[in-house]
Amino acid sequence: MSLPQLNSVLTINRLPASACSSITFKQTTDAVSLHVSKSAAHSEIPTEQTLRLLLEGETQLRGRLLSGSNAVYLVDLQMNGLIAKAIYKPVLGERPLWDFPPDLSYRERGAFLVDKALGWNVVPPTVLRKDMPFGLGSVQLFMPSDHKHHYFTMIANDHLRPQLERICALDIVINNADRKAGHCLLDDNGEVWAIDNGLTFHHDLKLRTVIWDFANNKIPSSIQHDLQRLLDSGLPDQLKRTLAPVELEATLKRTRELLLAGHFPTMSRSLGSLPWSLV
Ligand SMILES: Nc1ncnc2c1ncn2[C@@H]1O[C@H](COP(=O)(O)OP(=O)(O)OP(=O)(O)O)[C@@H](O)[C@H]1O
Ligand SMILES: [Mg+2]
Numbered sequence: 001m002s003l004p005q006l007n008s009v010l011t012i013n014r015l016p017a018s019a020c021s022s023i024t025f026k027q028t029t030d031a032v033s034l035h036v037s038k039s040a041a042h043s044e045i046p047t048e049q050t051l052r053l054l055l056e057g058e059t060q061l062r063g064r065l066l067s068g069s070n071a072v073y074l075v076d077l078q079m080n081g082l083i084a085k086a087i088y089k090p091v092l093g094e095r096p097l098w099d100f101p102p103d104l105s106y107r108e109r110g111a112f113l114v115d116k117a118l119g120w121n122v123v124p125p126t127v128l129r130k131d132m133p134f135g136l137g138s139v140q141l142f143m144p145s146d147h148k149h150h151y152f153t154m155i156a157n158d159h160l161r162p163q164l165e166r167i168c169a170l171d172i173v174i175n176n177a178d179r180k181a182g183h184c185l186l187d188d189n190g191e192v193w194a195i196d197n198g199l200t201f202h203h204d205l206k207l208r209t210v211i212w213d214f215a216n217n218k219i220p221s222s223i224q225h226d227l228q229r230l231l232d233s234g235l236p237d238q239l240k241r242t243l244a245p246v247e248l249e250a251t252l253k254r255t256r257e258l259l260l261a262g263h264f265p266t267m268s269r270s271l272g273s274l275p276w277s278l279v
Helices: 017-021 047-056 104-118 158-174 221-233 237-242 245-261
Strands: 010-012 058-065 072-079 082-090 126-129 137-141 184-186 192-194
Touching: 047 072, 047 082, 047 126, 047 137, 058 082, 082 104, 104 126, 104 137, 104 158, 104 221, 104 237, 158 184, 158 192, 158 221, 158 245, 221 245, 237 245
Parallel strands: 010 058
Antiparallel strands: 058 072, 072 082, 082 137, 126 137, 184 192
16 A cells, blocks of 8 residues: 655544544534534534535545554544544555455445434444545544443443444444444443444455344344334445445345344354454
């Protein structure tokens, strides 16, 4: 991978606390900082407006996050008085993988589309954009979160379990091959977000996740209802345009089988069912 280097780009290992405080929701005279929330009580900006900002906002590259194995950039977006931070993952910066083609950005977007169709709002708004500094890539709303928390700390909290259950079900549907604990973020409103959804939708079963606490549990009826609705309405049109037919069919098959089972699956392949690293 050779990406152009920008001298002005600042390098970030982990987002410093100062970066986080500057993105908390603040209303200034000239701009409203964008915050997306699942609950109507917290919601300030409708998702459609968020998506437009991600898709069309004027972009400024702020830095590269070195924690990812792919090239991952923090960008500032601005449009019509709205500002937001986002995570940009260019196709050019993807580390080649033996089992996935270089199109993880499409899969990042696909995970958002399926989550949206299910009505779960666990994946931050995500778009695909070509007019970015390093070309085509996914642009996902940056979710400020408490880095002390990850899946293994959250699962102990009963209030968070329903959200984690939905992430568990989503990962089975999209066949997530890399659900690390640290890719479940907890925001200030107690909402859990699932990030890094690129290794998904493979036609072979590749579920690798840390979320096995629900194994054998009955799938809650609300989740069953949403899965059935997805099957009834069909997969989102945009997903149909970006995934291979065999991947689309496999997605429907996993959804049907999960519904039919009525229970969350158990770990089948011992260590092969876990991602590396775990957090
Ligand atoms: N939407 C988001 N909101 C907040 N932080 C994010 C978001 N997306 C990514 N990050 C941050 O960027 C880091 C790297 O992103 P990501 O994990 O998606 O990249 P990756 O190259 O696939 O990483 P990995 O090698 O861990 O799979 C994450 O660990 C997280 O700290
Ligand atoms: Mg990853």
